[in-house]
Amino acid sequence: MKKKLVIIGGVGSGQLTMSAFQEINKITNEWEIHGFLTDIKSPGEYLGHYPVLGATGDVMKYIDEGFYVHNALFFNAKDKVNRVKRFAAFNIPLDRNATAIHPTAYIDTETQIGYGVLFAPQSSTSFAPKIGNFVHVYNKAHIAHDAIIDDYVTITGQSYVGARVHVKEGAHIGVNSSIREDLTIGTYAIIGMGAVVVKDVPDFAVVAGNPAKVIKMLL
Numbered sequence: 221m222k223k224k225l226v227i228i229g230g231v232g233s234g235q236l237t238m239s240a241f242q243e244i245n246k247i248t249n250e251w252e253i254h255g256f257l258t259d260i261k262s263p264g265e266y267l268g269h270y271p272v273l274g275a276t277g278d279v280m281k282y283i284d285e286g287f288y289v290h291n292a293l294f295f296n297a298k299d300k301v302n303r304v305k306r307f308a309a310f311n312i313p314l315d316r317n318a319t320a321i322h323p324t325a326y327i328d329t330e331t332q333i334g335y336g337v338l339f340a341p342q343s344s345t346s347f348a349p350k351i352g353n354f355v356h357v358y359n360k361a362h363i364a365h366d367a368i369i370d371d372y373v374t375i376t377g378q379s380y381v382g383a384r385v386h387v388k389e390g391a392h393i394g395v396n397s398s399i400r401e402d403l404t405i406g407t408y409a410i411i412g413m414g415a416v417v418v419k420d421v422p423d424f425a426v427v428a429g430n431p432a433k434v435i436k437m438l439l
């Protein structure tokens with residue numbers, strides 16, 4: 221039987237996630253995709269081929285009806301802490317958070333992957349990294365061997381997470397950045413676009429540049 225799915229989120233990361241599920245369906249036909257829950261469009265409006273069904277706060281109605289969900293709202297780096305708190309309070313069963321691995325992603329067979337994860341087109345992993353729950357890995361990003369990626373981390377396009385790097389909860393790895401092997405990226409830290417990270421990054425720090433330096437703290 222097909223699994224019913226709604227995407228939490230709309231324009232941007234929500235649509236990118238929807239597109240991954242559509243591509244997966246061309247191969248497995250496992251998802252009955254219903255539409256989006258978003259607060260920035262009204263019910264009945266469309267995003268691509270799929271309708272807006274309701275607001276993000278309606279999520280439990282869909283869980284009660286047996287739906288799976290995929291939450292694309294954790295992409296937003298600056299509001300992520302609040303979004304994580306808000307959705308944790310719903311207590312959505314973990315196994316109802318659908319993971320999407322785009323057919324063009326290359327995932328090493330020893331990679332461990334949690335729930336609610338997205339691997340976008342041409343993203344990849346090498347040997348045995350551990351990927352937590354609600355992690356989004358965008359186009360052409362790479363996670364090297366034995367890296368540990370905690371829950372709610374976002375690894376954006378064309379970035380490179382080196383071997384044995386530990387990216388802690390909620391961190392945002394900016395577009396086209398590189399992280400040297402064996403480093404730790406702190407909780408909810410933000411790595412700026414194009415950064416070359418050669419030292420550990422503290423929790424809640426924003427770093428940018430080559431070599432990357434702290435430009436501000438979020439707390």
Ligand SMILES: CC(C)(COP(=O)(O)OP(=O)(O)OC[C@H]1O[C@@H](n2cnc3c(N)ncnc32)[C@H](O)[C@@H]1OP(=O)(O)O)[C@@H](O)C(=O)NCCC(=O)NCCS
Pocket residue numbers: 376393394395410411412413414415426427428429435
């Ligand atoms: C690093 C970042 C978070 C800073 O954003 P911000 O807090 O709004 O900071 P500002 O834009 O006010 O910039 C602060 C200073 O840092 C500099 N700066 C910002 N981003 C930078 C970057 N990526 N590399 C180098 N310097 C950067 C700015 O030029 C500015 O310098 P100034 O004070 O000398 O003028 C943001 O620029 C960034 O790179 N975000 C990641 C974006 C991303 O990955 N998007 C995904 C796309 S889908």
